[in-house]
Amino acid sequence: MGNADDYMYPSSMNSNGGESGSHRVAIPPPQPFLISLKNTVKETLFPDDPLRQFKDQPPRRKLILGLQYFFPILEWGPRYSFDFFKSDLISGITIASLAIPQGISYAKLANLPPILGLYSSFVPPLIYALMGSSRDLAVGTVAVASLLTASMLGNEVNAAENPTLYLHLAFTATFFAGVFQAALGIVRLGFIVDFLSHATIVGFMAGAATVVCLQQLKGMLGLDHFTHETDVVSVMRSVFSQTHQWRWESAVLGCCFLFYLLLARFFSKKKPKLFWISAMAPLTSVILGSLLVYLTHAEKHGVQVIGHLKKGLNPPSIMDLEFGSPHLTLAIKTGIVTGVIALAEGIAVGRSFAMFKNYHIDGNKEMIAIGTMNIIGSFTYCYLTTGPFSRSAVNFNAGCKTAVSNIVMAIAVMLTLLFLTPLFHYTPIVVLAAIIIAAMLGLIDYEAAIHLWQIDKFDFFVCISAYVGVVFGSVEIGLVIAVTLSVLRVLLFIARPRTLVLGNIPDTKLYRSVDHYPNARNVPGVLILEIDAPIYFANSSYLRERIARWIDEEEDRLKSCGESNLQYVILNMSAVGNIDTSGIEMLQEVKKKLDRTGLKLVLANPGAEVMKKINKAKFVEEIGPEWIFLTVGDAVEACSFMLHTYKPKPETDGSGKWSNSV
Missing domain, CATH: 3.30.750.24 (STAS domain)
Incomplete structure (x- = not known):
C-alpha cells in the first residue's frame, strides 16, 4: 500500500x-476490496513477481520464456562451453565416487535393498539437471530422510517380515513427498518451509545424526537382531542385551575404516585443495573392504557382506504404488514429513552455495524441480532424494560450473549399474556403517549450538529441545517439539x-x-x-x-x-x-x-x-x-x-x- x-x-x-x-x-x-485482496495475495504468494518477464512479449517469446522458467537448462545450455564441461566432468566423477557408497549405505539405513541407493542416484539427478536452478546442488539420497522413512514406516510394517509391502510403501511415500513438494512450489507456498528455523534445523539434524550413529552399532558389532526403535534408551538396551553376540572382527574392521575416513576429512579441512581425499575416501573404503573380505574370507568369520546386487537399470515401479492399501495414510504422512525435511535441506544447501558464487536460486522453482524428480523417481524404483550437504560440498569444492555435473554423476552410476554391481558382493556392512557414521558426525554442529547460546538463549533452547526430542523420543517427536517452540515464539512476539x-x-x-x-x-x-x-x-x-x-x-x-x-x-x-x-x-x-x-x-x-x-x-x-x-x-x-x-x-x-x- x-x-x-x-x-x-x-x-x-x-x-x-x-x-x-x-x-x-x-x-x-x-481502494476496492477485490483489488486490495488481489494485491495482498500477490505480495504474499508472488513477492518476486515471476510473470513480469512475460509482459509485453509476443506469443512465441512467451512460450520460450515459459519453457526456460520450468527448464532452466534451456536458458544456460546454449551458452555452455567446453571449459565448463571439463570442470563439470571432474566434479561429476568425484561426486559419483561419493554417491555410490553413500547410496548403498543410506538405502540400508532406510531398511531398503541396497540397489535402491544406486537407482536413486541415477534417475533423479537427470531430472534435476533439467529443472533445477542451482549450479552446485548434487542430488541423491540423504541419511535423515532415510532414517525417517525407516522409523515411520517401520512403526506399522516390518521390513524383514514383509519386505515387498515395505518397499511399495516407500515408493508410495516418495510419490506423495514429490506431490507435496511440487504443489508447494506451484501454489507459491514455499514460505511454509521457513517455519523450520535455523535453530530447529541445527538441533534436529544433530539429533538425527546421533540417532543414525547409534543405529550403526548393529553393523559395527555384527549383530543380527536389533531394535526398530530409534531412541537412545532402546538402542542401548538392544546393544548391551546382546553382548554375547558382539563380533570383535567386525568391530575392529569398522573402527579402522572409521578412523581412516575421519583422518581423510581432517586433512581435507586443513588443506581445502585436498578435498578429493575426503571425497574419494568412502569409495576407497568400499574397495579396500571388499578386497580384504574376498582375500581373507572374512564373511565366514562374522563379517556381514552386502551380497548379490542385481545388474541393470531402474525397473518401473509405477504399478507398485499402494494407493489402495490400508497403510495409505501412513505413506502419505511419511511422504509429507520426509518431503518437508528434504525440501528444507535441499533449499538451504542450494542457497548457501549460491551465495558463495553470487547468483540467485528461486525457492519455488527448486520445490517444483525436487518434487518432480521424486514423483518420477517413485515410478522408477527410487526412494526420496534431495540435495545433501556433503555431496553438494564436494561438488562445489571440485569446481562444478553447472548442473551437468549431476548428469556426469548419473552416467557414472549408470555404468556401475550395468557392469560393476557384482563387484559390490563382498562389500562389508561394517564399512557402510563406518561411512554413515563419518558422514553423520559432520552434521553435529556443536559450534552452531554454542553460537546460539551466545546470541539468543531461546534459540538455543529450541535447538536443544529438538535434539533431546529426537534422541530420547523419536525423530517425529523432536521435529514436532522444535516446530511447536518456533511457532510459539512467533506467537509470543505477536501477542506480547x-x-x-x-x-x-x-x-x-x-x-x-x-x-x-x-x-x-x-x-x-x-x-x-x-x-x-x-x-x-x-x-x-x-x-x-x-x-x-x-x-x-x-x-x-x-x-x-x-x-x-x-x-x-x-x-x-x-x-x-x-x-x-x-x-x-x-x-x-x-x-x-x-x-x-x-x-x-x-x-x-x-x-x-x-x-x-x-x-x-x-x-x-x-x-x-x-x-x-x-x-x-x-x-x-x-x-x-x-x-x-x-x-x-x-x-x-x-x-x-x-x-x-x-
Missing part, C-alpha cells in the same frame, strides 16, 4: 498556533509486542528509547510511547493494559519528582504496519479513558493501512485530525506549544489515576 511518508497527514501546529501547510495531508484514497518509552536526544529532534539511550530526556508533561508491532486481536488487550501501566508509572514518577502533571500521551505508530477491528476498539477505549482523566491522546506517523482503517472507523474524527502528526517531533512541538499557551490542568485526586482495567 506504500509507506506512511507517501501520504499527507493532518497538520502539526506552528509557533503562531496555526497550521503548517508543509505537513498537511489527506487520508489514503479508498514491545512498548517503549521514548525521550529526546539532547540538541536533536530525535526521539529514542530511554532504556537504550540513557541520555534521552523526558519531555515535560508528555509521555511518548512506541508500539513495536502490528495491533491485532491477539495483543490488543495486552497493549491496552500495558499503556495503562506506563501512564500510571509516569504519573507516579512526576509526582515523586515534583514535576508538572502529565497532559499528553503520544503513540508513535511507525512500526504498526497494520491494525484490525480489535486494535481500533483498543485505541477508542484508550482515548475514552484518557478523556475522562483529562489527558489527550496524540498519534504520530501511523502507516497508510492504519490510517485507512481508523478513518473508516471514524476514529480520525474522534481524536481530531489536528492531533495526528507525521513525526514524533511534530507531535511534541504541538504539545509543547499547547502547554506553554494554556495553563496546566489542575491536580487530580486518586480517582483520576489510571488503572489497568480500561
Whole structure:
C-alpha cells in the first residue's frame, strides 16, 4: 500500500498556533476490496513477481520464456562451453565416487535393498539437471530422510517380515513427498518451509545424526537382531542385551575404516585443495573392504557382506504404488514429513552455495524441480532424494560450473549399474556403517549450538529441545517439539509486542528509547510511547493494559519528582504496519479513558493501512485530525506549544489515576 511518508497527514501546529501547510495531508484514497485482496495475495504468494518477464512479449517469446522458467537448462545450455564441461566432468566423477557408497549405505539405513541407493542416484539427478536452478546442488539420497522413512514406516510394517509391502510403501511415500513438494512450489507456498528455523534445523539434524550413529552399532558389532526403535534408551538396551553376540572382527574392521575416513576429512579441512581425499575416501573404503573380505574370507568369520546386487537399470515401479492399501495414510504422512525435511535441506544447501558464487536460486522453482524428480523417481524404483550437504560440498569444492555435473554423476552410476554391481558382493556392512557414521558426525554442529547460546538463549533452547526430542523420543517427536517452540515464539512476539518509552536526544529532534539511550530526556508533561508491532486481536488487550501501566508509572514518577502533571500521551505508530477491528476498539477505549482523566491522546506517523482503517472507523474524527502528526517531533512541538499557551490542568485526586482495567 506504500509507506506512511507517501501520504499527507493532518497538520502539526506552528509557533503562531496555526497550521503548517508543509505537513498537511489527506487520508489514503479508498481502494476496492477485490483489488486490495488481489494485491495482498500477490505480495504474499508472488513477492518476486515471476510473470513480469512475460509482459509485453509476443506469443512465441512467451512460450520460450515459459519453457526456460520450468527448464532452466534451456536458458544456460546454449551458452555452455567446453571449459565448463571439463570442470563439470571432474566434479561429476568425484561426486559419483561419493554417491555410490553413500547410496548403498543410506538405502540400508532406510531398511531398503541396497540397489535402491544406486537407482536413486541415477534417475533423479537427470531430472534435476533439467529443472533445477542451482549450479552446485548434487542430488541423491540423504541419511535423515532415510532414517525417517525407516522409523515411520517401520512403526506399522516390518521390513524383514514383509519386505515387498515395505518397499511399495516407500515408493508410495516418495510419490506423495514429490506431490507435496511440487504443489508447494506451484501454489507459491514455499514460505511454509521457513517455519523450520535455523535453530530447529541445527538441533534436529544433530539429533538425527546421533540417532543414525547409534543405529550403526548393529553393523559395527555384527549383530543380527536389533531394535526398530530409534531412541537412545532402546538402542542401548538392544546393544548391551546382546553382548554375547558382539563380533570383535567386525568391530575392529569398522573402527579402522572409521578412523581412516575421519583422518581423510581432517586433512581435507586443513588443506581445502585436498578435498578429493575426503571425497574419494568412502569409495576407497568400499574397495579396500571388499578386497580384504574376498582375500581373507572374512564373511565366514562374522563379517556381514552386502551380497548379490542385481545388474541393470531402474525397473518401473509405477504399478507398485499402494494407493489402495490400508497403510495409505501412513505413506502419505511419511511422504509429507520426509518431503518437508528434504525440501528444507535441499533449499538451504542450494542457497548457501549460491551465495558463495553470487547468483540467485528461486525457492519455488527448486520445490517444483525436487518434487518432480521424486514423483518420477517413485515410478522408477527410487526412494526420496534431495540435495545433501556433503555431496553438494564436494561438488562445489571440485569446481562444478553447472548442473551437468549431476548428469556426469548419473552416467557414472549408470555404468556401475550395468557392469560393476557384482563387484559390490563382498562389500562389508561394517564399512557402510563406518561411512554413515563419518558422514553423520559432520552434521553435529556443536559450534552452531554454542553460537546460539551466545546470541539468543531461546534459540538455543529450541535447538536443544529438538535434539533431546529426537534422541530420547523419536525423530517425529523432536521435529514436532522444535516446530511447536518456533511457532510459539512467533506467537509470543505477536501477542506480547514491545512498548517503549521514548525521550529526546539532547540538541536533536530525535526521539529514542530511554532504556537504550540513557541520555534521552523526558519531555515535560508528555509521555511518548512506541508500539513495536502490528495491533491485532491477539495483543490488543495486552497493549491496552500495558499503556495503562506506563501512564500510571509516569504519573507516579512526576509526582515523586515534583514535576508538572502529565497532559499528553503520544503513540508513535511507525512500526504498526497494520491494525484490525480489535486494535481500533483498543485505541477508542484508550482515548475514552484518557478523556475522562483529562489527558489527550496524540498519534504520530501511523502507516497508510492504519490510517485507512481508523478513518473508516471514524476514529480520525474522534481524536481530531489536528492531533495526528507525521513525526514524533511534530507531535511534541504541538504539545509543547499547547502547554506553554494554556495553563496546566489542575491536580487530580486518586480517582483520576489510571488503572489497568480500561
